[in-house]
Amino acid sequence: MASAALKDELTCPICLNLFTDPVTLQCGHNFCQECMKNFIDTRMLFEPYTCPQCRAKFQERPTLQRNTALRNIVDHLLFQEDQEGSEVFCTYCDCTPVVASKTCMWCKASLCDLHLTAHSKSPEHVLIQPTKSFSNIKCTLHNMVLMYYCTNDTEFLCVSCCLGEKHRGHQVELLDKAAKKEQEKLRTIQENIIKERKNIEKKVQNLQDHLMQITGKAAGIVERVNVKFRDLRMKLDNLDNHVLNEIYLHQAQASQSVSDLIQQLESKKDSLSRKISTIEDLCQINDPLLYLQADKPDFAGTTGFGDNSLNEAADLAEDLIFDTLNSGMISIIYGLQKGYYVQEASDILLDVNTASNDVQISDDLKTASWSAVNQGRPKTHERFAIRRVLSMKGFSDCRLYWDVEVSKAGGWRVGMTYHSIERIGKYSLIGNNNKSWGLRSFNKQYSVKHDGKQIPLACRPSCYKVRIYLDYTAGLLSFYELDNSLRHLYTYSTSFTDALYPVIAVWASAWVKVLH
Structure with missing residues (x-):
């Protein structure tokens, strides 16, 4: 049997009986809901609201907050007392x-x-687990058995309650029917939660695979970096260590981001599992009254965590890593006085035979300008359909750079391409194919493009000179802003298979000039 001390703690100070629908005041004391309502309603006019136990005063009518935890304890105590002792015969x-x-x-x-x-199967004959006491299943107002449930007010009713004014017009059901409906709702929620858990498990697996890919990418980058440093190991040890540290730093940051997402999803998964377990426990309660009296958490909003978790996972900042590498290499190359000379491609001349009829070429073959007037050049298989021109000379097996000055107005693109690039159609555009690489400026925004993949750059144009650097053997093609110092914009790393030709594209009002 429950101890006397526990019963004292579960006794209402007003009616001196076990709590019925206990409520809590702001001061922390607990009372039966009806007892407290009657106490408040019987106070004298202009008399302050007080707590019957500690006499704490309240300026306004106190809010009666239901104490579901205390109610569950009382119900559990009553159930234990009912089950203790001899069996029910x-x-x-x-x-x-x-x-x-x-x-x-x-x-x-x-x-x-x-x-x-042989017992009656009529709906009013509600069967529950064997019990010897009917005190907890009787209406406190009419002392009649609770047989119905009002879904509007979420209250248990006896026959007299159903006939009263308070519940007139409300949806009233037998307890077992109401319990079955609630269980069906929980089953539906459980199915949705199970689906959500499976989705999370799939996302976790995808993130784990993504984490392995990051590790693989990092290993590949390390290998490529080691190849780049093979010939200049003695002079580039410091740069080598710096770049490797950058790789592992980005790998650690990307891995931490993915690990955090995995941890968040695992936490959500555990939360869903606990809710599933709670639902299963509730659905195993055969007694409809105990089931409906049990405290059920709010399962609303447990699904729909969103399907974009993988998109939020960080990846290796490969471009930033190679920015650090190539900027360091160019800086060292420019600092060398002997043995590593980069020549300027000063002999670049634009090939009029490839220029489209909306591009005007200067007399010195150094400047390409957009023209609204058709230049009237004959149509040949070498000539571009619109807005582009190639240089006369291509480059291979060399290391060089060439500089251009660009207009403030209009849009332009500069880069390098194989001579076999298409002359008409969408694949003739610089970067729309796997034969060309280009840097574009449009609406004060830089972007690079190759093989149809355009990458916006975070940095915005700050001057009107650009350098294109080519290391054919190493497979590097870099773009820089050329002001008082070099500002690295982007580097492509690949294996070139044919000679590369400088190429220029201009839009309305734009021009590009090859510098000496």
Whole structure:
């Protein structure tokens, strides 16, 4: 039996009975809901609201906050008392006591399996687990058995309550029917939660695969970096260490980001598992009254975590890593006085035979300008359809750079291409194919493009001179802003298979000039 001390803690100070629908005041003391309402309603006019136990005063009518935890404790205590002691025996077995399998709330009688088969199947004869006490299943107002449930007010009702004004017009159902409906709702929620958990498991697996890919990418980058430093190992040790540290730093940052996402999803998964377990426990309660009286958490909003978790995962900043590498290499190359000379491609001349008829070429073959006037050049298989021109000379097996000055207005693109680039159609555009690489400026925004993949650059144009650097053997093609110092914009790393030709494209009002 429950201890006397525990019962004292669960006793209402007003009615001195176990709590019924306990509520809590701001001061922390607990009372039966009806007891507290009556106490408040009977106070004298202009008399302050007070706590019956500690006499704490409240300026306004105190809010009666339901104490569901305390109510569950009281219900559990009553249930334990009901189950303790001797077993519940069938009311109708007079000769030999037979253990009852059910108790009828309407008949207030317990029945064994034999008498249960002959028992009335009418809806009002609600069967519950065997019990000897009907105190916790009786209406506190009419002292009648609680047989119905009002879904509008979420209250348990007796027959007299159903006939009263308070619940007139409300949806009232038998307890077992109401319990089945609630269980069906929980089953639906459980199915959705199970689906959500499977989705999370799939996302976690994808993120784990993504994490392995990051490690693989990092290993590949390290290998490529080591190849670049093979010939200049002695002079580039410091740069080598710096770049490797950058790789591992970005790898650690990207891996941490993915690991954090995995941890978040695992946490959500555990939360969903706990809710599934709670639902399963609730659905295993066969007693409809106990089930409906049990405290059920709010399962609303448990699904729909979103499907974009993988998109939020960080990846290796490969471009930034190679920016550091190539900027360091160019800086060292420019600092060398012997043995590593980069020549300027000063002999670049634009090939009029490839220039489209909306591009005007200067007399010195150094400047390409957009023209609204058709230049009237003959149509040949070498000539571009619109806005482009190639240089006369291509480059291979060399290391060089060439500089251009660009207009403030209009849009332009500069880069390098194989001579076999298409002359007409979408694949003739610089960067729309795997034969060309280009840097574009349009609406004060830089972007690079190759093989149809355009990459916007974070940095914005700050001057009107650009350098294109080519290391054919190493497979590097870099773009820089050329002001008082070099500002690295982007580097492509690949293996070139044919000679590369400088190429220029201009839009309305734009021009590009090759510098000496």
